[in-house]
Amino acid sequence: MSIYLDNAATSFPKPNMVADSVYHFMKNIGVNVGRGSYGRAQKAGEIVYETRKLLCQLFNHSNPEHVVITSNVTEAINLAIRGIVTPGGHVITSSVEHNAVWRCLKMLERDYNIQISTVPCDRSGTTDPEIIEGMIRPNTQLFVFTHASNVLGTIQPIRQIGTIARRHNILFLVDSAQTAGAYPIDMQADCIDILAFTGHKSLLGPMGTGGLIVKSEGMIRPQKAGGTGRDSLSPYQPEYLPDCLEAGTLNVSGIAGLGAAVNFILGETVEAIRNKEQSLTDYALNQLQCLDKVIIYGPGNPGKMVGVISFNVSNVPAVEIAYVLDEVYEIMVRAGLHCAPTAHSLIGTELTGTVRMSLGYFNQKEDIDRVVLALSEVLSKV
Structure with missing residues (x-):
């Protein structure tokens, strides 16, 4: 699936x-x-x-x-x-x-x-x-x-x-x-x-x-x-x-x-939606931080952000990570500048872009587990 x-x-x-x-x-x-x-x-x-x-x-x-x-x-x-x-x-x-x-x-x-x-x-x-x-x-x-x-x-x-x-x-x-x-x-x-x-x-x-x-x-x-x-x-x-x-x-x-x-x-209720997405963001940040070579951008604090997480893998282009996640693991994320070049200038990724994983109300923790497992397998080969 x-x-x-x-x-x-x-x-x-x-x-x-x-x-x-x-x-x-x-x-x-x-x-x-x-x-x-x-x-x-x-x-x-x-x-x-x-x-x-x-x-x-x-x-x-x-x-x-x-x-x-x-x-x-x-x-x-x-x-x-x-x-x-x-x-x-x-x-x-x-x-x-x-x-x-x-x-x-x-x-x-x-x-x-x-x-x-x-x-x-x-x-x-x-x-x-x-x-x-x-x-x-x-x-x-x-x-x-x-x-x-x-x-x-x-x-x-x-x-x-x-x-x-x-x-x-x-x-x-x-x-x-x-x-x-x-x-x-x-x-x-x-x-x-x-x-x-x-x-x-x-x-x-x-x-x-x-x-x-x-x-x-x-x-x-x-x-x-x-x-x-x-x-x-x-x-x-x-x-x-x-x-x-x-x-x-x-x-x-x-x-x-x-x-x-x-x-x-x-x-x-917006409050319930916010609570769920914040919980998912917290879980995703914690799981991604356990992976070597993964660089996470942004506040790193789910209380100060929506369910948008940008990251890169050292020495692997963002577009390549997104392509492999889709083609091999059927995981859809976005790679690039996301139509916001000024934000990328801030974090020094205006030439490379980032992989963006953005969570929604209908996502579950199991979705994040599959992303982390897929990234672990990708990292084992680079």
């Missing part, structure tokens, strides 16, 4: 109710939202609105109309950054961002002369929030931080960073790609103005789903325009949420699956 350990890329398997909900919508409803007054269209609208409500419940936000649906977290992040930062503006971000943030910022730097400040962090990938305050400028428009590194697993001090942003009246955007559904997020207590999420990772939903949860109206300028199903006579994009940021047909079948996934998470 194969073992899947690439949950940081996309979670697998999904709860059965996710696929059931997608199938039910496509088979029995299958119509657009806001484009008709007939019964099925109203039912489709109810499914979308219920998913917005569930996401608000999960992240402690009060207004479902402020949940903006996108196709993934990359689109959501680009929508937020490009809709907030203006030419000549200044952004503060971390040193371990995914390319969804970093490339967007660098393109704005090149094309619109924005300024970027990256906050130094230690070798484990932890940001020191005390440094941030001294980096604020008169033209600082946005803080954007990943909640947890997709390379090192390091959880960032979001609440402290959000408090600083709130004190200085600067918008705070959080990329929750690696934490949403697997780690508690409270938009109110964490002082998060805009939360970017994706459905297909720890939210356990379908690919092609994601979005933003926005604290209040007017924070983000629309970046695309088109049909919304309401106010069609106006030649301009509506100014109210979510319509101002949602143009065109939504992925309603995917949203149906996402709603089912969030329902599953709320039933299991």
